[in-house]
Amino acid sequence: MCSLTRTLALLGALLWAPWRVLDGAPLAELSGDQDFQLFLHKNLEFTRKIKGDVAALQRVVCDTFQLCKEEELLLVRQDLGITQASLEQCHSRTFQAEACFSQIRDGLRTYHGSLAAVLELLPGHAGLVETLQLDAANLSSNIQQQMEDLGLATVTYPTEGPGPLPTFSSRFHQQVGGFFILANFQRFLETAYRALRHLACL
DSSP states (O other): OHHHHHHHHHHHHHHOGGGGGGGGOSOHHHHTOHHHHHHHHHHHHHHHHHHHHHHHHHHHHHHHHOOOOGGGTHHHHHHHTOOOOOOGGGSSTTOOHHHHHHHHHHHHHHHHHHHHHHHHHOGGGHHHHHHHHHHHHHHHHHHHHHHHHHTOOOOOOOOSSOSSOOOOSSHHHHHHHHHHHHHHHHHHHHHHHHHHHHHHTO
């Protein structure tokens, strides 16, 4: 499976340059660690599960409010001040495991808080939203614990905008805000998943 993933990653690297540098990441001392590999594979599955729950909520927002396509809502988004949590350290030219893990951890904490707006928007799906919040918190804790177990330095990056939730001026803005929180979280998870998968196959 990893050999296939490496082949696909190589092809993908030709289209997305930043990922090319991960092949040379200084992770040789970690790649053969059995506990580290177990951590990666378990949390790849966990991340996939969270992605599926986010997708389910995106479908609810689409079906309930007819908010399905980002390109139709970009102008409204500019008024809401909702931004994407950064994962630039997961594909930078100076890639370090601790920096990437720190940004994944911090981003998960940010989205855990942001999901409160989705909970308010979708009270009829409180169970799924609360499960998603719990899973985000647990994955963040898993990453923090693994960093401590490996003796990796804990890095905290300043937030670039997510911070406190914006105050929505109308019900429509609240709906669009929930839509973009979920869309941004899904993109964040997809990038985090690719980073974890790549590390698992080094």
